[in-house]
Amino acid sequence: MGKNTERTEMTEIKTEDDNVRVRMAPSPTGFLHIGGARTALFNWLFAKHHNGEFILRIDDTDTARSTDESMQEIFDALKWLGINWDKQYVQSERRNIYDKYVLQLLDSGNAYHCYCTQKELEEIRIESRKAKSPRSYDRRGRYLSSEAIERYKAEGRKPNVRIKMPDTPIRVDDLILGSRNIDPATLEDEVIVRSNGMPNYNLTSIVDDAEMQITHVIRGTEHLNNTPKQIAIANALDLKLPQFAHIPLVLDDTGRKLSKRHHGDLVAVNRYREQGYLPEAMLNFVARLGWSYDDKQEIFSVDELIEKFDLARVGKSGSVFDIKKLEWLNSHYINQLDVAARTDAVIPFWQQEGLLDATKERDWLERIVDAVGERLTTFQDIIPQTRYFFTDAYEYDSKAVKKWWGGSDEKKQKTREILTNLGQILKKIPTFDVETIESAIWKYTDENDIKRVAAMQTLRIALTGMSFGPSLFDIVALLGKDEVLKRIQRAITHLK
């Protein structure tokens, strides 16, 4: 623990219920990623737990990078996760509100115009760094003469607006990290309005938090350094402050912050939806990144999450995104579903692959899903695991062939023999059901002293091309006599 901090006691964070109002404030500059989803979740859980309100605020003041598409993507991702919001705001539609506050700041002398060009700013930065200054802007705009201002105006320079930072320490209280005093000497006179007139984050964020009567700001630790600046702005405006709770970052396996820029859509929530993950699994997974309940429970329903979530049990250090754990949770939640529900979930994937047509009956599909059983980690897995049910356009897996069908001519001869016998036996079966098939095949293996596993694997490869999968008897029954005999014949031909 650092200096100047006071530990938050491990009792539940006390709040006045019914007054809680939190917000998630994404910038629509890309898809929602795992980290963003977790921020949304924590806010949402906190709101639900306290019967409060959860607001979605689109922080799109960066007009150059914000897009409607990514806004839509964020909506979709949140909806998929089941994180619903009570109110929605878009900052670009609230310009007049921010303008009013900026004017107030200017009038009261708490903000000033800065006419520096990008180039000048860059030079100042280099100088400041050389001088080991804790700041990278020298505040020259604070002391501009009226002549200088006139000159800049005549040049056509468009000023931005900077906040004048106070010279007294700023106390930052954080529900998770404790409290500290920030040395004003390290505080930047932050730009609050761009030269194009658009206010930016540090201004709009804290203004809106006050305007919307946000009680708790729960956001990623990357915003920790912005907090004293925002507090300074709020103080200058005499705005009520929310309570802050900075949650630790979600990291990649090298320990770096997860970001769209570095990790692409590998971390996009919508991508996981497309791959056949369940929102319950994602929610459960993401909740446990930085939050824990006790030393026993790993699986939490949404209701349990709402009931048990508490900021006091959120840790301080970052958590690595471990897809293996997500996969485990996902298969858990998939296996909770009954066959009908799993079939519903899996149909779109079959469709996408063009495997479904009008001849495929619902009952048959459900039987396939039932046969696959607990073998799905994601719904997408249904494709490699069941493709052969729909088409015989598969290759025989070379490793499987080598192991079970044999490389030598004698082994191939033996394999052909087994296949031929199996074909004859199956052909004679009157009722093509699992039990009859099973007893017929085992009668054959046991009476002819053939290893069960050898016969089964030989047949499996002939029917599916693979050496693994659901119970072979299920496969045989599901494929039907004609198809089975056809495939056996094809395998025998292949082996010649």
Added chain:
RNA sequence: GCCGCUAUCGUCUAGGGGUUAGGACGGAUGGUUCUCAGCCAUCAAACCGGGGUUCGAAUCCCCGUAGCGGUACCA
């Protein structure tokens, strides 16, 4: 460079002055089964380092170290 934050198995974490430092994911081994998955059993695996304080420190304090975040007219 400057400012800030953090530090328990590979990962998520529980615990927190006296414990065999617990659980889960992942890994390994064995069992079950026609294969795979699953299931069952077993195993390996951690308190960043150094100083204090104390009878006793992973736990409290200090100092390091490392990692990360920020350092934009992004959010």
